[in-house]
Amino acid sequence: MNNIITILCIIGGLVLLLSLLPKNSNFLDVRSIFAQHFNVFRGNWLQFFGIFIVPILFSIGIVQIRCVDKEILNNLNIVLSILIAMFFSVLSILSAIDGQIRRDEYQQLLTETFTTTIFEIILCLLLLLISFIVLFIGVFEKTVILKIISGIIYYLTIVTILNILVIIKRIKVLFDNK
Numbered sequence: 001m002n003n004i005i006t007i008l009c010i011i012g013g014l015v016l017l018l019s020l021l022p023k024n025s026n027f028l029d030v031r032s033i034f035a036q037h038f039n040v041f042r043g044n045w046l047q048f049f050g051i052f053i054v055p056i057l058f059s060i061g062i063v064q065i066r067c068v069d070k071e072i073l074n075n076l077n078i079v080l081s082i083l084i085a086m087f088f089s090v091l092s093i094l095s096a097i098d099g100q101i102r103r104d105e106y107q108q109l110l111t112e113t114f115t116t117t118i119f120e121i122i123l124c125l126l127l128l129l130i131s132f133i134v135l136f137i138g139v140f141e142k143t144v145i146l147k148i149i150s151g152i153i154y155y156l157t158i159v160t161i162l163n164i165l166v167i168i169k170r171i172k173v174l175f176d177n178k
Contacts, residue, residue, distance in 0.1 A: 005137060056155060059151045068140075077128060
């Protein structure tokens, strides 16, 4: 029974991934959001390294200490639900600012902040999906698969937290230069 569940989850995940990756899709264009977000770090390889590569080291270390369990996932789901609501609120605030200022640098910063916020929403939704799948499967024995999934969850959580700091900094600059 567990093998069937695993196979179905893998097939479902692959189909979902393939539906999110087509270029210029008017339905689910996650690819362009990721590309626009990574363009923010163009020329700043140290910041890119710190936000997307260093969390790999942290997540490997945390997995060695503790894999995810039901308690961690339940707490994570609560926090993610709050964050998703907060990010949608931030998007509405950023949308209200959009028409007020006409300077090019300001508009670029506003657009990048908007894209980063959407990127954060996608990360949170991905984390929520993964944690729900792990909760529904309900197997928390220390296996290689649980360690890999734990590493992915820890990595995405750390990247989400670091990107929140990027959004906070950008919003501060937006309001300081209004």
